[in-house]
Amino acid sequence: MVKKTLLGVGVLLVAGAVVFGTDMLSYAGTACSNIQEAVKSEITPEFELSRINNEIDKLMPEIRQHMAVVAEQTVDVKDLEKGIAERQAKLDTQKDAILALRSDLETDADSFTYRAVSYSRGEVKTDLSRRFDAFRTGEEALKRDRKILESQRQILDANQKKLDSMLGRKEELAVKVVQLEARLKTIQATEAVNAIEVDDTKLSHVESMISDLNHELDVRESMLETEGSVLGHIPVEESHIDVEGDVVNEIDQHFGLNPEPVVAEN
Incomplete structure (x- = not known):
């Protein structure tokens, strides 16, 4: 058994010498070094x-x-x-x-x-x-x-x-x-x-749902306001502006009319 092993080693050495020539030792040393580095990295x-x-x-x-x-x-x-x-x-x-x-x-x-x-x-x-x-x-x-x-x-x-x-x-x-x-x-x-991966897809989905609901409620509120104006509700929120006097004055000035003064009755 020992003789066969020695014979096998001898054959490998001869084959290596034939293939690599004088560089065989260099190749062998480099291979051993690479193996050591690979083992250390693991x-x-x-x-x-x-x-x-x-x-x-x-x-x-x-x-x-x-x-x-x-x-x-x-x-x-x-x-x-x-x-x-x-x-x-x-x-x-x-x-x-x-x-x-x-x-x-x-x-x-x-x-x-x-x-x-x-x-x-x-x-x-x-x-x-x-x-x-x-x-x-x-x-x-x-x-x-x-x-x-x-x-x-x-x-x-x-x-x-x-x-x-x-x-x-x-x-x-x-x-x-x-x-x-x-x-x-x-x-x-x-x-x-650091390895924990936070999936914010669901969070984004919930945020989108809230945004959509807010938009829907805004639309419904706008509809209610519009319906109130059509039904003739008194717009108590707006201040009453009397524009009649202003318009008369503008017409008189435009056409050069001199309005007669109003005489007060005794």
Whole structure:
């Protein structure tokens, strides 16, 4: 099966080389690029947000691992600090004993008694020498441990800062995702509103009906007014104008007539 597959691939490569020649790789690269762009264009924002959330969740195992390292280093530092404190206390006790023996040797006594046991001056010197050698060895070891402690503190501090940075960046990413989700919901709501098509055909029809009815009522009112004039109703709405006197005067003036003055009877 594998041989057949490899053979098929080989045949395709040979055919592509024959058809496209040296441009085969260019054609293949362009085709792959077009396919990638087509796939990306089909990815929805909802899917992309889900993918981002998954990537953020994948950060947690690494963060937890780093937290475990920091926790272990914290315990190691505390244990080392405790051990150094205990050894320092022992060295302080040894120092007091060394100084006490040295003080005794400053006298001219040939023997010394400690806890009811007598020791010669030589025995005390030998014991003092052994104590001092042990003290210096312990002191050097304590210095090395202090350097180790300082180094571990620096490493712990660096790892703690790195952990804090990782946690802070993760929180920032989570906040940005929430903002993106809110922004997407706002856009979706706006798109939903804009997608609503308002059909005003019925509204226009009702408006037309109202306009037609108003016109019909106007016609009927006009008919009533016309019928009232024909039936001889007194037009009380119009003011009475007396035009007779004016017409007589105009005729007299036109024909040069001098109307005789009217004599009042006694």
